[in-house]
Amino acid sequence: MKNKRKWLAAPYGIWAAGFIVIPLIIILYYAFVSPETSKFTMSNFAMAFSPENIKSLVLALLLSLISTVICLLLAYPLAVILSKKEVNQSSFIVLVFILPMWMNFLLRTLAWQTLLERNGVINGILAFFHLHRLNLINTPFAIILGMVYNFLPFMVLPIYNVLLKMDPSIVEAAQDLGADTLLVYKKIMVPLSIPGIVSGITMVFIPSMTTFVISDLLGGSKYLLIGNVIEQEFKQTSNWNAGSALSAILMIFIFASMFFLNKYDKDGEGTLF
């Protein structure tokens, strides 16, 4: 029986080979081939590792790391609060956090523009109270805000799901044995929610790292992230080979985080829903 059942995965296996594995091989092919002669070359990678590209890679790493940390700091307490709600109420509240995702991603980001602009809503409110106007838009701050805003649900939900599955009696037992709140978090809550945290970190870090829309719309294109560089190689300079080489470099980071994820979240407990 068992042998037969595994064939249920066959359609997906074929699909994954065709639409996940082969496209990745195509990208690698483009990355190692010269645009003029279609012969093997490393020149695309030499180009990809130019100082200005490394700068954008480092900037992307930095901004997405900061966003991930902020997301984690915001999301963990929220997930704890949510997980203590009654079952019925909590499912509603969780949906409330998913609801913004049903509004279009671009419109939401553009709405932030309206909020942050020099003559925007926030500065309008500040001016009303005779406070000094802030220079918010087109700064790294605005980009980080955009990342945190767009990807926060991906941090909240996995942590919430892990906390929900946690047996409350473990915490009670610790408290009975004399542990204070801090110790309970340190020894029980956080270690047990590691799968959710790790899954949340990857789900926030990777999209922040590769985004180009957020840095375009909220950063005024003044801050070139690695996603912008790749997008420009494909869209503005039509140099697909250099773009592929950059994508291939980006994949290294992706595989590293996959390894990280597999190590800490073996059973896929840190799911989104």
Add this chain to the structure above:
Amino acid sequence: MKKYINRIYMALILIFMYAPILTMIVLSFNASKTRSRWGGFSLKWYTALFSNTDIMQALYNTLIIALLAAIISTILGTMAAIGIGSMKKKIQSVFSAITNIPMLNGEIVMGISLMLLFILVRMNLGFSTILMSHITFDIPYVILSVMPKIKQYPKSTYEAALDLGASPLQSFFKVVFPDIMPGVLSGFLLAFTMSLDDFVITYFTKGPGIDTLSTKIYSEVRKGIKPEMYALSTLLFVTVFFLLILINQNPAEKEKRVKQYSVIRVICKRVLPAAIIVLIAGGGIYYHGTGGISTKDQIVVYNWGEYIDPDVPKNFEKETGIHVVYEEFETNEIMYPKIQSGAVAYDLVCPSDYMIDKMIQNDLLDKIDWSKIPNASNIGRTYFEKSREFDPYNEYSLPYCWGTLGIIYNKSMVKSPVNSWNILWDPEYKNNILMQDSVRDAFTVALKLAGHSVNSSDPKQLERAEKLLESEKPLVQSYSVDQIRDKMIGGEAALGVTFSGEFLYMQRENPDLDFVLPKEGSNVWIDSWVIPKNAKHKKNAQEFLNYLCRPDVALKNFEYITYATPNTAARELIEDSDIRDNPILFPKDSDLKNSETYRYLGRKTEELYAKLWREVKSS
């Protein structure tokens, strides 16, 4: 006390999450067309929304793709999860690694790799390619939702059912399935949400004539989001919100008065979802029939965003019965590889001068049969003469729009006279300058200021220009193509680098704005229609060109896009002499003596420009 802190914390996060959505709702009631000005309360965008077939079509495309992708990926994903669950550990880990790829791979890498695949196998980019891509990135979410449920599920229950005489199929659907159902449902919901919200992957895998809400919005950013879009989002938000409340109230009632409310339950659980599906499917078929692909005669047109009056293709269709499939691009450079790869057979494309040069050199264009376009005589001779710089014998291109690159400035914010590119380096306007975010245009500003040609390929001159641009960067508020219009109208900046054709529209919205062509000279550009070699409907394409050259049609187009028309017959029809003889829109040849047309500079120089531009941007 702790309870209050908790509540305040949650409220703050909710404010953070919903502030932009609230902004969208407010904007949907804004009578003014630009988002940066409040023009009073109005409901007009709601009525306009329902008569806007483009947006409605995009909405139905979005919903149908999301629904189909979610259903298919739920079936495939659930089957896969069950299969993977009963595999050996080693194969299992291979499968789960592959499953993680689409989730962890940057969207941009996914989108591009799928696009390359579709182009390689010569698949027409369109509805089916978007759907396949969505299924691809949806499946992993389903698997990851179902997997934990399957792992938790005790095998003995299933075996017990078998022992009691149920067939394997029976025992699966009667025993196992109800238990993993929550996982399947949440997988479906997640897949639907991800598909609904996707922009990047759709953007790379879509073809002409099909738009989802995301791609529609993205193409609208250029001229400012249409307020109908905000109205639509508001309606969607309100609908989903009430659905949520409705669904949520259900379980509470279930316990209290099951029998009395069973009818309501049936409505909520069966009728409502079914009705939604029927509505979506029916509407989709309806709109697909009116606007989508048909078997009639057609042409596939590939043009700049917002570069034609939407009524023009419709009227053409009425007159000739030829259906116009319309697709937009934002830059010459995104258009070029699509033509080169032959992924889509376009019949008419509207590139700029230097790109036409490149396309002719690479043998991508077909000659135009001028005898089929008698109305071409309406186009001024001087424009054909100018076209010879990139099309030496006037064989391939028909001029459509032309203009210059210059400075738009806000008279109330700029006190010193504006006549030179120099002002963009004036520290007084720090954070008040909007630069063009395209390589050639940005370099034009610096090259001209330094007294060089806009077609310079001398590395020393280019490096000098690069240094100049780098020194300007601290003063620049943002680099953009799309949003200079909105920001200048809203008074967000004092100076902006933009095209002469933008001026008319901007000044109508904000009378403080004026445009100047700097004395050092600039770029004069022409966008022209060309027919690619692989066009399938060349005859229809020429008929459309002839239609576009008709004075009344050209005038209608001019009034919509406000870029100077080379159609002299149409220009004479302009009633307002201020516009007809406007020195900004239609500069005299003597004003243009320092200005040049772009030429294609070859691959190596192109790469050098791109590299130097990246250095500016990342400095």
